[in-house]
Amino acid sequence: MSQVKTSIEVASIRQLCRGLHMPTVAAQCVRLAEQAVKEKRSHVAYLEALLEAEVEERERNVVTRRIKEAHFPKVKTLEEFDFEAAKHLPAAQAGALRHSGGAG
Numbered sequence: 001m002s003q004v005k006t007s008i009e010v011a012s013i014r015q016l017c018r019g020l021h022m023p024t025v026a027a028q029c030v031r032l033a034e035q036a037v038k039e040k041r042s043h044v045a046y047l048e049a050l051l052e053a054e055v056e057e058r059e060r061n062v063v064t065r066r067i068k069e070a071h072f073p074k075v076k077t078l079e080e081f082d083f084e085a086a087k088h089l090p091a092a093q094a095g096a097l098r099h100s101g102g103a104g
Contacts, residue, residue: 024057025050 010030017026029050036046078097083089 022054024054028053 013029014026017023017029032046032049032053035041036043036049041049081097083098
């Protein structure tokens with residue numbers, strides 16, 4: 001009976017989290033609850049860990065979204081550089097770049 005009640009509670013928490021737009025809380029509530037019991041942490045400490053995980057995930061998502069929206073140019077490496085197409089580059093400088101692995 002206890003396992004059924006727990007699974008119903010977890011389903012309810014996940015449904016509530018969906019409405020509150022808190023996917024990380026929904027995803028981590030069971031794992032963090034088990035960890036809190038194992039470490040004999042208080043309810044407040046459990047809640048703190050849960051909310052901290054949500055905030056960290058949101059911050060990561062904001063950074064990812066802003067980088068995507070910025071449309072930064074693709075990062076290019078020397079391995080991808082076509083030295084044959086860059087005839088304007090002096091041969092000595094091109095050779096130095098090929099062997100050193102960097103500009104300088």
